[in-house]
Amino acid sequence: MVRSTTVGIIANPASARDIRRLVAQGGSLTTHDKVNLLHRVLAGLGAVGVDRVLSMADGSGIMSGLLRGVGRPSNASWPELTFVDQPITRTEADTSTATGHMVEAGVGAIVVLGGDGTNRVVAAHAGAVPLVSISTGTNNAFPQASEATVAGVAAGLVATHRDCRTAGTYRAKTLEVVSGDRIERALVDVAITDVDGVGSGAVWDSSTLRELYLSFAEADAIGLSAIGGHLRPVARRHPEGLAIRLGEPARYTVHPPIGPGLLSSTSVHTLSSLVAGRTVEARAASGVVAVDGERLFRFGIDRRPRITLRHDGPVVVDVAATLRFAAEERLLSETAEAAEPAARSSSSSTGDAKQPPNSPDEKGNHCEATQSARALHRDGQDPAVRVPDPAGVPR
């Protein structure tokens, strides 16, 4: 039984402002654009009966931008908007803290606005809460393209309907990388580079790559995983991953899009499969580890990274599959009264016409969850949540 109709929102205000606007053709998605995307998400969530949203607090304009939309007649269908009561550090700790609070609050799904890096941090703390990822990063292999309104509808359906969750979600793979005491989890790629230091984080020069480990590799991806995608594609739900040694002597030369507007010839020495649960050790004696395209730490021979493909990654919402299921089940459509006889006649041959999704006695779970969430708010029993005064909110 799904009990919650609260949906979480993590919108990274810092995504897509990195150095790839200078060294490549990184886009200029502004804070206002992100708020606009969230307006669409909220409309989608409200349309399918989600009655409360718990969003990450930030000091960079997302929270204040959302609050400016509260109370406008055009937004009357929005769920109640609340924010996690959390310290604002303007670091990735804000994302991990907010995600933890959302899990504790029992959200039915989390909508993530960011790139692979943001999703990586959310996934590390989300447990079994389904994630709906909307791309607002520079290079994004993990989030799949979906319009924000549609993504909001999908998130709401997964949160409110157990059958939608069953039909529309899957467990993603991850790559665990261990170096000394440090443990990181990648959603898409782990790269061993010989760049000198962490610097601005991003990886955009494929000539610095020595080894690449991929949980999946799609030919139409952008970023490091495209290197594998053009040589040996690996589907998101395929049980194996891919390990690549780069450099000379090269058996292949591939020309993948490493960044927006940036294609570079890359020499590949060998390819091999990564089997889940079987740990492999990096060959390089020293270098910098990049996780999902972000350089995170240096290592020496005493902390040579060990990489393991795992099948226990985040629960991911397949937006298209969720909406297909909703259409088949007629969760977002109903038969007009004037057409009832014809519809009934038709349904005798094509299956039963479905009840509207908000019907309290259809599957029971949605109505119950709504009441549960309202009671939670009314009683003020959720210490992780605050309903801010728009006039006094930090921005």
Added chain:
Amino acid sequence: MVRIRQYESRILQEYHADKTPAWDIGAGLIPGEMHLSAGQEPAAVGVCAHLRQGDAITAPHRPHHFALAHGVDMQAMTAEIYGRTTGLCKGKGGHMHLFDPDNHFSCSGIIAQGYPVACGQALAMKRRGTDNVTIAVAGEGAANQGAFHESLNLAALWNLPVVFVIEDNDWAISVPRADSTANTSNADRAAGYGIPGVRVENNDVEAVYEAAGAAIDRARAGEGPSLLEVHTLRLWGHFEGDAQAYRTDLETVDERDPLPRYAAALTASGDLTEAQMAEIAAAANAEVEAAIQFAVNSPIPAPEDALLHVFA
């Protein structure tokens, strides 16, 4: 960064040493207001490490870190701050008006004033056919001035070799950005003029170094202007004597100081030893003390020279 911090720390001491009464900014060895840059060293060092002979900087009212990182002579600069005849401007400019033609360095107490000047310098570089660049520095509050927008527009239109650097220290004197600015990232504002805008978080000198390098390389290659916003930290008051009663983040300021954090990271990675750190500090200390002695021992301008060098 150690050199800059040592300089600012000693100027802080010298400024307050004999300022009696404390509210009289004209009193004491160092006259006038004083805006120190402690905490903002990563911005200056990360940018200026890429500059070479002929490159220019226009800095704002808080200029010492960029001046020192760009190679302005410490003794002449200190003498100017002390109002002595051996100073960069013969003691008539003070700390907010440091002009060094040899190093193409200037600053101004007028907010955002350096931006249009930077465009002019960059235009000259372009017309001369050099690959020099101009760095225009201002705070996040300055980005609400018309001069900021006019400069970005012209620089984009004329494809000028200029890098606009915004030091976002969260406070425009006493005003947080949220109370003055609808747009929460100045890196986003660059998009309105069709130029790249990048924001570097966490006051990270290595990240600034990489981003600034990419921006400066672009400008040298003729690919035009860009904007680099650095989220930095004003470790002390807006000016010396500022009680900062308005400041809501004081409790966390010390723990965000970039110098001990970076020193710890360098020693942990094995790139820096305690002995090397001590050497760096000692060298900085000696240089700063010599500069202060030079200033203190230099003559004060004669009253009858007050009108000399003032009007062109």
